[in-house]
Amino acid sequence: MKILVLLRMSPEPEGALDLNADGTGLDREWLDLRLNDFDDHALEEAVLLKEAAGGSVIAVAVGEGAQRTLQMAIARGATSAIAIDWPNDRMIVAPSIAPTVAALARDLAVDVVMTGVQMSEDIVGQAAPIIGGLLGWAHISGTSNVSISAGGALAVTQERGSGFVAKYLVATPAVLGVQTASKPPRYASGTKLRQAAKTPIESVALGKACPMLPVVSLRPTKSGSAKPLGASPKLAAETLVRVLADKGLIRGAP
């Protein structure tokens, strides 16, 4: 089984986001980036599938910090690494990178492409169905478990929302948008990271993008009308106890 896993660098979910001068994107000079959470799970699922079925995992990364992420991927079990040339002052969106990833998947004759089901920075969101659409391959998103069936197809579990779970057989070649790996992502030891640093990393040029809409402006989401409970944790807790007591949600109040 030859697997390509796409890894994208994304702004820290808990980090501060500042707008750039013209208000069409983020000020990226001091922006903290890390591997997209869902792509972390896609990497884990790819390595688990390789360990179960044999084969190889080609890690393909894009965005500022891709080299470091690829070394981490190698340390965790990927067998080779490719970085997509990317202008670091731009947000990563699926239509920009999908044609390049699709071309790599075709040229390298991979059986499966895996990536995270979504990325918070991406105005288009889902890379997997776009890559699948470009290649004409089977694709499915929101996966939580992937294995090989007796007949050789992929046995895929998908989370459908409200707790409903569906199981599919998916013919290869295929593209999977991973929601959750079968196991939590593993850590890479310092020793493995030092070994991985010696692995050569190829680079490929970014290809022509799919049609996409430009971001005309970006603004913070309007803040809601939540009442502040208090300036300190103690005061906030005292206020909440009174609120809960007033609403009959707890017994008594100070």
Place this chain on the structure above:
Amino acid sequence: MKVLVCGESRDNQPERLFFELLTAGRSVADSGEVVALWIGSDDDALRSQLGQADRAIAATDPRLTSATAEVYATLLLKAIESEKPDLTIVGYTARGLDYGPAAATRAGLPMGVYVVGLERNEGRLAIHSQIYGGKMIARLEAVGAVLAMVSPGVFAEAPAAPLDASRIAKLDIGDALSSTKVHLIEETAPSRSDVDLTTAERIVCVGRGIGDEQSIDLARELSRLLGAEIAGSRPVVDNGWLPKPRQVGKSGQKVRPKLYLALGVSGAPEHLEGMSRSELIVAVNTDPNAPIFNVAHFAANCDLFDFLDCLTEQLSELGAA
């Protein structure tokens, strides 16, 4: 503007989101048509309920009762090619996030996803897309045909109304069902044997801000004092710190308790979809811009562990449980 609305059906009944998408379409159609694409085993529900569309095209076959995203993508592409709409609307659902982008890619259409607003301005369509975990709204402008994936809960449901049979055209399903590469084997309903968050009156939900698995014990003690169920956001469950039946959100449970206490939950749109209709929402987060504060009734912008200590101590003294 001609708008094609592709909603979904379950057991041959339109999902509630279908009615929201019709409202979304009508809001920008102006004097243009709103055309519904119906995919189901027959068109009974289409005729009796989806009359807020000006007309409809129907793909009907007994095997379409539980059509996969792959089949939806093929049929939606056929509809786009035959109708040539200015705007195609798809719901941001577990199934939609597969077939919407696939159909758009194959049709060569640009997309806007996580859509929380649509507007017409001097003939141009503007799309408001919520990104960065709900922290930012991007404004996109379309100059040609486009596909928008609209988030649930943004538009009001259009009222059900009958649609005259003369306004329904058949869509030839061709080989949509015979040339498939993705085969549904089974679908299972959520198990209620462990916990049923959907019936819980009080929920204490921990998010990524809880830090590690051990710290959840602090929230467990608080939930015991409040008589609440403990729950988690997606990152907490993905890390294996809480079991899947305790996940709230798009891919977990949709809840409406009397009290929802969110501890260290940022409030990504997918999480808000599962809990924003709770009666009383209290959010505790160190990030003042956390989107959870946009739906909370009460907010504490402070360290959640300090807050947990204070609240647990006060409730213990009261014997509140």
